[in-house]
Amino acid sequence: MAEHEKPEGCCDTVCVHDNLLKIVNESLPPETELYDLAELFKIFGDSTRIRILFVLFEVEVCVCDLAAALNMTQSAISHQLKILKQSKLVKSRREGKSIFYSLADDHVRTIIAQGCEHIEEN
Amino acid sequence: MAEHEKPEGCCDTVCVHDNLLKIVNESLPPETELYDLAELFKIFGDSTRIRILFVLFEVEVCVCDLAAALNMTQSAISHQLKILKQSKLVKSRREGKSIFYSLADDHVRTIIAQGCEHIEEN
DNA sequence: TAAACATATGAACGATTGTTCATATGAAAT
DNA sequence: ATTTCATATGAACAATCGTTCATATGTTTA
Numbered sequence: 001m002a003e004h005e006k007p008e009g010c011c012d013t014v015c016v017h018d019n020l021l022k023i024v025n026e027s028l029p030p031e032t033e034l035y036d037l038a039e040l041f042k043i044f045g046d047s048t049r050i051r052i053l054f055v056l057f058e059v060e061v062c063v064c065d066l067a068a069a070l071n072m073t074q075s076a077i078s079h080q081l082k083i084l085k086q087s088k089l090v091k092s093r094r095e096g097k098s099i100f101y102s103l104a105d106d107h108v109r110t111i112i113a114q115g116c117e118h119i120e121e122n
Numbered sequence: 123m124a125e126h127e128k129p130e131g132c133c134d135t136v137c138v139h140d141n142l143l144k145i146v147n148e149s150l151p152p153e154t155e156l157y158d159l160a161e162l163f164k165i166f167g168d169s170t171r172i173r174i175l176f177v178l179f180e181v182e183v184c185v186c187d188l189a190a191a192l193n194m195t196q197s198a199i200s201h202q203l204k205i206l207k208q209s210k211l212v213k214s215r216r217e218g219k220s221i222f223y224s225l226a227d228d229h230v231r232t233i234i235a236q237g238c239e240h241i242e243e244n
Numbered sequence: 245t246a247a248a249c250a251t252a253t254g255a256a257c258g259a260t261t262g263t264t265c266a267t268a269t270g271a272a273a274t
Numbered sequence: 275a276t277t278t279c280a281t282a283t284g285a286a287c288a289a290t291c292g293t294t295c296a297t298a299t300g301t302t303t304a
Binding site for chain 2: 278279280281282283
């Protein structure tokens, strides 16, 4: 046979050739992981948060500076930082009255870099 | 000085220390690219589409098989495949009455793999 | 202690999104 | 040609999301 299951008489009466269900059951991660994955990517799916992350690629900033630099409300930025922090993409540190935000780890860089590559190739 | 601009008297009167604006202007990609990036990640931000992609990691499938395997409406799956195709994450091929979908390139794998890593570490 | 400043947060509103339902397109078989 | 099967698509509705506004929390300075 071929490498990947020649699609023979699929979609007849019962649809779903036998193997597909087996594949799905064996290789699909559990629902909760799929859900968490989607939740994670949802966070990258907003241009305000993307802009925040790009700034944090370069410097550690406080909230009001971020707001001013991105020309947005302090409240809007604060709401987004909360979301970024909840998913551990960003961490914070207090210094006097200000709170400084920075990247939590390096997956963010990789993920966004791959995204950029995909875009540039299309 | 330190490596990264010691945050001195920021947020006084004018907020935004001088360099930040320079950094933002010089290192932030253009608005359109940021927007496209967010649009791309938005696509990964739905668990139905994630599940579809995981299936396509393993096999090439037609729409009705996908629908049956994921236990969803043919229409719902078709709408999502359209979105995945528009952003070139997925490609399709006709064979008789059926249309078979498969992954368009390998960035998808990398991006999702990085997402998984991030989740498993938190 | 009071005033000023930086940030966080809850409620509300408009905008966007995913699914469903009904139906249209397009290919194969009778 | 007509029916059947596989897929695509438009409209509609509920749910989710991002921003704004008003206000609360918490820190510093006077």
